[in-house]
Amino acid sequence: MVFVEESTVILGKVDPSEGGRDAAEASHGFDGIVVRGARAMLGLSQAALCAAAGCGRNTLNDFENGSRTPGTGKVADIKAALEAAGAEFVEDSARGIAVRVDRTRAAGRTPRARTIGDGRGSTTT
Numbered sequence: 354m355v356f357v358e359e360s361t362v363i364l365g366k367v368d369p370s371e372g373g374r375d376a377a378e379a380s381h382g383f384d385g386i387v388v389r390g391a392r393a394m395l396g397l398s399q400a401a402l403c404a405a406a407g408c409g410r411n412t413l414n415d416f417e418n419g420s421r422t423p424g425t426g427k428v429a430d431i432k433a434a435l436e437a438a439g440a441e442f443v444e445d446s447a448r449g450i451a452v453r454v455d456r457t458r459a460a461g462r463t464p465r466a467r468t469i470g471d472g473r474g475s476t477t478t
Contacts, residue, residue, distance in 0.1 A: 382444050382450055383428060383432055383442065383450065384416075384419070384422075384450075385415075385416040385417040385418060385419050385422075386419075387450045387452060388402075388413070388417055388431060388435065389417040390452050391435045391440040392417075392435065394440070394454040395435065395439055395440055395454055395458075397438060399413050399414060399417075402431065402434055402435070402438075405434035405437065405438065406427075406430045406431045406434035407430055408423065408427055408430060408431060413431070416428075439454055439455035440452055440453070440454055440455075441453040441454070
């Protein structure tokens, strides 16, 4: 389940016992679903995020789709690139990882980011 509150999206709770998620993902509480959500909210393409994070597009695509988890260092690089672009990650023990986006930094990138920037992206789904 995904909740949207203002410019925050709360994604499913990271649990190392769930299929497809390993201990490395749980240790940093940050998985491909969180990356994809933050990237979409920021209006970043995979290519732009890869350039900022110094990773290959196949690595990012596989991570977002849950078929591969990059090493801890590369995950940290991806997270840092998203944070530099305006994302903030907040761990919510009850609901998972929240992604909060600076509306002013996201607003000009894509139509989806513009809906967040002008407040139209603040509905619950």
